[in-house]
Amino acid sequence: MKMNPQLSRRLLLGGLAVALLAALAWVALRTGPLAPTKVQVTEVKKGSVSPAIFGIGQVEAQRSWMVGPTVAGRVLGVQVDVGQTVQPGQPLAEMDPVDLDQRLAALDASLARAQSTQQAAGRGLSARASRMRLTSTLIARPPRGGLKLAAANLKRNEDLAKQAFISAGALEARAQEVASANAGVAAAQANLGGSAQDIARLRAERAALAQQRGNLKLVAPAAAVVTARDAEAGTTVVAGQAVLRLMDPASLWVKLRVDQGRSAGLAPGLAARITLRSRPGEALAGQVVRVEPLADSVTEERLAMVAFDALPAGVSVGEMAEVTLQLPATADSLLLPNAAVVQHEGQTGVWRLKDGALAFAPVTLGVQGLDGTVQVITGLDEGDTVVLYSQTALKANARIAVVEQLLPAGAKK
CATH class of the missing domain: 2.40.50.100 (RNA polymerase II/Efflux pump adaptor protein, barrel-sandwich hybrid domain)
Incomplete structure (x- = not known):
């Protein structure tokens, strides 16, 4: 019995359509939007973390001057x-100096004139004192007994005037001579003191001007x-x-900048490894000598000064440097690669794979090492399997496919 050619053609086309739909479904489930998300997993292990602080700095001079x-x-x-x-x-x-030299010369001349005036006042005072000694009158600086002698002479003249041996006019003239001599001596002493003050003032002005000239x-x-x-x-x-x-070339150190979020444990005395930009393959030993009390609020960094244990030759001020500060190692605890930690719905945690089901597990983290290992305080147990890398963002109970190594998009095996 022969089959109808038209029916055979329909059956063939129907079979092809079913095969095509099956192929499309297979592609959609394996490589399309409905395919499981490829993930790479890791295991939570126990160990010790050697935390460190890393920062970038530049070489500066501790002692510098602007002259x-x-x-x-x-x-x-x-x-x-x-x-x-x-x-x-x-x-x-x-x-x-502009006119400072001429002003110094003018002050020198004024000082010499004041000294001459002082000498003249001194000679005038001496002359008045001599005349007073000759007439037994009061002098500015009389010898011992001079005042008593002048007073006694005046007293004798008063007694003689009472006995009418001398006239009242003569007694009055003698008293006037004493008063006039005293006034002359006082004036001479005042002139002498004024000359001394002028000399002191001029010397002070000259000293100030000389210091200004020296500066x-x-x-x-x-x-x-x-x-x-x-x-x-x-x-x-x-x-x-x-x-x-x-600058003092022996006072070079590194002004280090550290992210505030990774600066826990930063303190003076920490050992440092300094790698200068000009010596990328050489680690120089150093030490934190000072932590600045003021942080940079704009860049959210803390500042510290790191000194070299042995200053290398040829270091230039302003050269960039990478500094690693080693902190004490922690006790054995749960460890996890930092790449496994994600943020989900405002919480920090990891995607844990347990009995084939994917669930988010919040965790509390501790210190972190420079190799990317982070300490887990709570939230996980030893041996737990967590997602390290995922092809796309994950959600709870998502279909996943565990692979040995997750390749970048577009990469060929």
């Missing part, structure tokens, strides 16, 4: 250049190296502006 004038002026000359080593007290530069000579405050020359001869600078910048 400049205390008053505004014009630079007369600069005697040193960048890179030159200077010694304490060595002249570095000089400012233009125009810029000298090295300590043994240092010139790092910058900010002004040249003829440049006008203001008070406090740097003409030269110096």
Whole structure:
């Protein structure tokens, strides 16, 4: 019995359609949107973590100086250049004195005149004292008994006047002579004291001007190296502006910046491994000598100063450095790769695979090592299987396929 060709054609087309639908369903379930999510898993183990703090810093000088004038002026000359080593007290530069030398000369002349005036006042006082001694009158600085002698003479004249041996006019003239001599001596003493005060004032003014003149000579405050020359001869600078910048090459250290979220345990005394940008394959030993009390609120970093145990040669200020600070190792505890930790619905945890079912397990974490290992305080048990990497975002009871290694999208096996 022959089959109807039209029916055979329909059966063939129907079979092809069923095969095509089966192929599409297989593709959708294995590689399409309905396919299980490929994941790579790991096991929770026990061990010890050696936590460390990592940060980036730059080389700076602990002791540096900005050398400049205390008053505004014009630079007369600069005697040193960048890179030159200077010694304490060595002249570095000089400012233009303008009229300071002439003002010093004027003060010297005024001081000499005041000294001459003082000498003249002293000679006048001596002359008046001599005349008073000759006439037995009161002098400015009489010898012992001089006042008593003058008083006795005056008393005798008063007695003689009472007995009418001398006239009242003569007695009055003698008293006037004593008063006049006393006034002259007092005036001479005042002139002498004023001359001494003028001399003291002029000497103080000259000392101040001489110090101001000396400040125009810029000298090295300590043994240092010139790092910058900010002004040249003829440049006008203001008070406090740097003409030269110096640093102590033996005081270099690293100003380290550490993320505040990873700075737990940062303290002075921690051992450090310093890797300079110019020496990428060499780890230099150092130590944290100071932790700054003020953190950077903009970059959310803490600052620390790390000193070299042995300062290497050729280190330049401003060079970048990577610093690793080693903290004490923890006791044995549960460990987990940091890549397995995720955030889900506002909680920190991991995706745990138990009896073939996927569930989110919140965890409490401890310290973390630089190798990515993190300490698990609560939430997991030893031997638990957790998702390390997943092809897409996971959700509870999602269909998954565990693979040995998760390949990136587009990669070929």
